[in-house]
Amino acid sequence: MRHDLIDRVRLAGGASRVRDLRLSRTERRRLDLLIAQHELLPHPHGTVSLPGTHPAVTLARVHGGFLSCTVAARAHGLEVPSWCRGADHVIVPHGRGFPPVAGEHVHVSRRVPRPPNDRPPLLPLEETLAHLLMCTRVSTLEALCPVDQALHERRVSVEQLRAALGRGRGSALGRRRLALASGRCRSPLETSVRLDLIGAGLRHRDGVPVRGVGEVDFIVEGVIVLETDGASYHSEPEQFARDRWRDRQLTRLGYRPMRFTRQEVISHRVVEDVRAVLRRIAQERHHPGVTIQAI
Numbered sequence: 458m459r460h461d462l463i464d465r466v467r468l469a470g471g472a473s474r475v476r477d478l479r480l481s482r483t484e485r486r487r488l489d490l491l492i493a494q495h496e497l498l499p500h501p502h503g504t505v506s507l508p509g510t511h512p513a514v515t516l517a518r519v520h521g522g523f524l525s526c527t528v529a530a531r532a533h534g535l536e537v538p539s540w541c542r543g544a545d546h547v548i549v550p551h552g553r554g555f556p557p558v559a560g561e562h563v564h565v566s567r568r569v570p571r572p573p574n575d576r577p578p579l580l581p582l583e584e585t586l587a588h589l590l591m592c593t594r595v596s597t598l599e600a601l602c603p604v605d606q607a608l609h610e611r612r613v614s615v616e617q618l619r620a621a622l623g624r625g626r627g628s629a630l631g632r633r634r635l636a637l638a639s640g641r642c643r644s645p646l647e648t649s650v651r652l653d654l655i656g657a658g659l660r661h662r663d664g665v666p667v668r669g670v671g672e673v674d675f676i677v678e679g680v681i682v683l684e685t686d687g688a689s690y691h692s693e694p695e696q697f698a699r700d701r702w703r704d705r706q707l708t709r710l711g712y713r714p715m716r717f718t719r720q721e722v723i724s725h726r727v728v729e730d731v732r733a734v735l736r737r738i739a740q741e742r743h744h745p746g747v748t749i750q751a752i
Contacts, residue, residue: 462497466497469576472506475718502555514578522569523572523720524545526546526566527603529542530589540723545559545561547581549564562615564588586607587631590635591626597637604635609659618638622635642663654677657728667707680738681735685716713738
């Protein structure tokens with residue numbers, strides 16, 4: 458009986474409301490013993506969890522709802538910028554839920570069903586991303602990074618997301634954000650750069666194949682090839698050498714390659730430096746005989 462109760466809580470994602478376990482009197486006594494032995498942990502509003510359960514899952518069960526927004530995107534295996542981590546979000550059916558118990562954000566929706574107890578409290582991917590796009594408590598960057606990844610991996614389509622957004626409250630914001638999404642971006646760094654370029658009004662293409670070089674992250678104003686260097690990937694000696702070879706090939710083709718580190722992207726250095734290079738290019742084109750003297 459002990460293992461049966463543990464397995465039922467595990468089946469629910471690691472946390473469950475006691476009433477949803479539908480316990481007999483004997484099972485309820487067993488539950489009290491498991492709590493006393495710290496094999497199950499008690500939480501507000503008659504909720505129990507297994508040790509080590511993600512706090513957001515427990516909060517979703519406390520409120521009788523689902524994981525939502527960025528924490529739900531992560532549960533689907535999607536990446537949210539590590540530098541944008543905030544409070545957990547849960548979404549509950551209209552008329553349900555309690556005030557926050559641990560600083561979480563609680564969304565209420567008429568479109569959300571009562572969560573089942575035989576699987577984790579997680580909505581389908583397209584619904585998860587639709588709620589994320591409509592959430593006013595997360596930034597556009599936080600919303601678009603998982604959307605870009607899901608589109609890039611072809612786990613969802615723009616049409617599916619548009620249908621999931623519907624026409625209700627928040628859908629206008631969701632559609633505006635969806636219009637900025639790109640299935641060609643392969644990382645949060647690329648999404649961050651793209652949004653900065655859009656905000657600056659700089660013409661660009663992302664995920665562009667260049668003959669003899671391969672795919673580059675961005676071509677800006679038709680002349681700058683902009684690439685982001687993730688610390689772990691581009692610190693390998695072989696990859697470092699290949700990046701420099703790519704830069705030389707791009708220069709031979711008439712491009713100006715520019716590389717930005719993770720920290721430079723996070724600190725929004727890209728636009729300022731790109732504009733400086735564009736000004737230099739404009740000066741060189743206006744005065745083709747001018748040479749740059751070494752200092």
